[in-house]
Amino acid sequence: MNKMTPFHDVYSLISSEFLVAFRHRYEALNPLLFFVLVCLLFPLGIGPSPQLLNTIAPGIIWAAALLAILMSLSNVFRTEYDDGRLELMVLANHSLVLLTTIKLLAHWCLNVLPLILLSPIIASALGMSFDVQITLILSLLLGTPVLLLVGTTVSTLTLVIPQNGMLLALLVLPLYVPVLIFGTSAVNATAAGMSAAGPLYVLAALCVLSLTLSPFAIVSAIKIGVSQ
Amino acid sequence: MILQAKNITCLRGHRQLFTDLSFTVNSGEVLLVEGENGSGKSTLLRIVSGLRRPDAGEVVWNEQAITAIAADYSQQMVWVSHRNGINDSLTAKENIQLSISLSKSAVLNINQILERVGLKGYANTPVRQFSAGMKRRLALSRLLTQQASLWILDEPQGALDKAGIELLDNLITEHVANNGMVIMSSHHDVQFNNLTVKTCRL
Numbered sequence: 541m542n543k544m545t546p547f548h549d550v551y552s553l554i555s556s557e558f559l560v561a562f563r564h565r566y567e568a569l570n571p572l573l574f575f576v577l578v579c580l581l582f583p584l585g586i587g588p589s590p591q592l593l594n595t596i597a598p599g600i601i602w603a604a605a606l607l608a609i610l611m612s613l614s615n616v617f618r619t620e621y622d623d624g625r626l627e628l629m630v631l632a633n634h635s636l637v638l639l640t641t642i643k644l645l646a647h648w649c650l651n652v653l654p655l656i657l658l659s660p661i662i663a664s665a666l667g668m669s670f671d672v673q674i675t676l677i678l679s680l681l682l683g684t685p686v687l688l689l690v691g692t693t694v695s696t697l698t699l700v701i702p703q704n705g706m707l708l709a710l711l712v713l714p715l716y717v718p719v720l721i722f723g724t725s726a727v728n729a730t731a732a733g734m735s736a737a738g739p740l741y742v743l744a745a746l747c748v749l750s751l752t753l754s755p756f757a758i759v760s761a762i763k764i765g766v767s768q
Numbered sequence: 769m770i771l772q773a774k775n776i777t778c779l780r781g782h783r784q785l786f787t788d789l790s791f792t793v794n795s796g797e798v799l800l801v802e803g804e805n806g807s808g809k810s811t812l813l814r815i816v817s818g819l820r821r822p823d824a825g826e827v828v829w830n831e832q833a834i835t836a837i838a839a840d841y842s843q844q845m846v847w848v849s850h851r852n853g854i855n856d857s858l859t860a861k862e863n864i865q866l867s868i869s870l871s872k873s874a875v876l877n878i879n880q881i882l883e884r885v886g887l888k889g890y891a892n893t894p895v896r897q898f899s900a901g902m903k904r905r906l907a908l909s910r911l912l913t914q915q916a917s918l919w920i921l922d923e924p925q926g927a928l929d930k931a932g933i934e935l936l937d938n939l940i941t942e943h944v945a946n947n948g949m950v951i952m953s954s955h956h957d958v959q960f961n962n963l964t965v966k967t968c969r970l
Contacts, residue, residue: 552865552869553869556866559857560858623855625853627853628853628910631817632871633843633872766819767820
């Protein structure tokens with residue numbers, strides 16, 4: 541007897557991701573807490589001058605978001621690799637691209653989306669005006685998937701190395717620089733009263749590119765990882 | 769159904785684990801892989817399961833190289849390695865549900881499966897609270913949920929108690945009697961009554 545639809549499987553795979561995350565909900569708060577703390581420590585450190593804060597706010601928020609994502613990268617496939625579930629994913633009935641996409645989608649929703657939802661509050665605290673905040677959210681929505689996908693590709697390649705945190709950061713940061721530059725320049729352009737369309741289009745292009753290509757790269761990296 | 773290893777060679781760094789290794793397993797047979805620690809038993813099983821590629825030679829399933837029919841082959845095989853492959857944050861029942869979702873098999877009676885592997889009454893217990901032997905039993909439940917004809921077991925007795933080993937022997941005997949095939953590695957002395965057991969010494 542075969543199953544009626546594969547959708548039921550996909551549904552139960554997604555829901556188990558969220559269930560596990562719910563049971564570890566305090567761990568999921570770590571990147572968020574890090575993001576908020578970094579953003580709030582800057583004004584305390586450099587003084588509450590509105591003009592200064594306005595100038596550096598986009599950079600702070602973007603850099604904090606980038607580092608928060610970097611922190612969460614090392615556990616995307618780590619436990620799966622260590623306890624042997626990654627092997628079972630490779631041998632599963634569903635395509636590994638689908639399973640990887642589910643995993644990444646869940647990771648983005650749980651670790652990155654809360655951070656984007658919170659960013660307007662941080663931005664207001666740093667004195668950002670409403671239309672600049674809109675650009676900030678747009679740039680984060682387009683940029684963070686790139687950070688997650690590119691970062692996961694590298695973190696999966698370094699899975700076989702037990703303590704890979706430092707190496708991962710060194711390898712990933714150069715790849716993150718373009719996203720950071722276009723992300724902050726979009727926000728800065730709006731703040732200066734210019735159109736942010738240019739940098740946002742570049743971010744959108746990077747987003748589409750990484751959405752289409754990196755799942756395949758991650759799948760290859762997983763196969764290399766489990767063959768060791 | 770027939771599984772053949774044809775002249776497979778495996779290198780680990782500069783060391784040769786085994787060279788020109790060939791064997792054949794037919795339906796209703798058990799292949800026991802024997803060897804000392806570090807002799808390459810696990811590596812051989814990983815190659816047969818298709819997770820790792822041999823450095824030379826090929827593994828053939830029903831006259832087709834497993835690399836050519838990878839997706840199809842992995843559905844006819846169930847792999848239980850020395851790592852259990854279960855999620856500590858989920859309950860026993862949720863783990864079985866997940867392994868069903870990852871396989872092609874239909875929705876089965878999970879309570880029946882738990883009872884069969886001796887975990888009756890633990891359906892809603894988080895696996896984190898399980899002992900090593902109970903986790904092993906839960907890992908073995910995959911043999912029942914996947915409904916595959918080829919079982920590849922790497923050190924399946926690890927952490928199992930006497931009753932657990934007996935359960936494993938029963939599962940294997942039943943599977944082989946139903947024309948299944950089993951490839952397993954083991955440190956322990958394995959004795960199956962009335963079964964065709966081949967050995968492959970590394």
